[in-house]
Amino acid sequence: MNQQQFEKMKHGQGFIAALDQSGGSTPKALAAYGVPEDSYSGEDEMFDLVHKMRTRIITSPAFNSDQIIGAILFEQTMDREIEGKYTADYLADQGIVPFLKVDKGLADQTDGVQLMKPIDNLDETLRRANERNIFGTKMRSVIHEPNESGIKEVVKQQFEIGKQIIAAGLVPIIEPEVNIHSEGKEKAEEILKEEIRKHLDQLSEDENVMLKLTIPTEANTYKQLIDHPRVVRVVALSGGYDRDKANSLLKENDGLIASFSRALADDLNANQSDKEFNTALQNAVDSIHNASVNKK
Structure with missing residues (x-):
């Protein structure tokens, strides 16, 4: 593990x-960027265009390490280059900590939740991530209802795979998203908090994780989780809130910083x-930086 990057992730103000965005969500991301599906043919062209979009974002003077402390990449982005360097190396040279999305999408809903699909060849992906100088990983599940047994399974799966990632020398971002439209959102968040805390308490002193959570009702x-000694950082997803709403809610949560996707790129166009x-x-x-570092 890169200790300098660990310290930046633990204490950085940003x-x-x-x-x-992966294969399934890439067409939607490109369309929002002003590149409709009928303007490209096949996956190769699609991924070329999305890498061009990401390169434009990452090389913009607005994308700077004074405000952005990390970036989460799709596997194809990790394997591609920006200005002659692999993407993670380019980011690291700019002082931005690189992460890799490793999940393969969501399973069908059962017990009010969607677990992750099996992550095939995870060991090989983690080996390649280390070769590409990736610091950590991210994997997403979704909670739709305050179903205790379902939420327990989500957290159990996340931490089981998280330990495999820790063993490979990387820091996992555990992301059990709570659907912002859930009628039982607040209750689901209470159950989730307790389940995460139980698993955190079982980690050894050399096992550290990050958490990516929906901004709570x-x-x-999540202050107890933010302060837990095994947690490097807790970050928030925008979850479908527009940027202004997400920023406003984020400001109310001490120690919680943003990890936004759509809310970051909403106003960008090809x-x-x-x-x-x-x-x-x-x-x-x-x-987004202001909402992450300046609290009410």
Whole structure:
């Protein structure tokens, strides 16, 4: 593990950019960026275009380590280059800590939750992540209802795979998202908090994780997790909230920083001039950074 990156992730004043849309969500991300599906043919062209989009974001002067402390990448992005360097190396040279999305999507809903699909060849992916100088990983499950048995299974699966990631020398971001539209959202968050705490208490002193959680209905619900000695950092997903709403809710939670995807890139468009693009990105970065470091 890179100790300098660990310290930046533990204490850095900023947020994590989520640039990890995978094959299933890439067409939607490109469409939001002003690149419709009928403008490319096949997956190869699609992934070329999304890498071009991500390269434009990452190389923008607005994408800076003073405000952005980490970035989450899709596997294809990890294997591609920016200005002659593998993406993680380019980010690290800019002082930004690189993470890799490792999950393979969600299983069908059972017991009010969606577990992760089996992660095939995880050991090989982790080996390659180490070769590419990745610091940590991210994997997502979704909780739709306050079903105790379902939430227990989500957390159990996340920590089991998380330990495999820790054993490979990487820091896992455990992401059990709670659906913002769930009628039982607040109750689900209470159950989730207790289940996560139980698993954190079972970790040894050399086992550390990060958490990526939906901004809670009750402010500071996750403060106990933020302060837990086995937690490097707790970050928040925007979860479908627009940027202004996500930022407003984030400000109410001490110690919680952003890890936004759509809320970061909402105002970006392929047809913008570089000046327009950089201005739009800077405005987004400024607002998300402010919400992450300046609390009410």
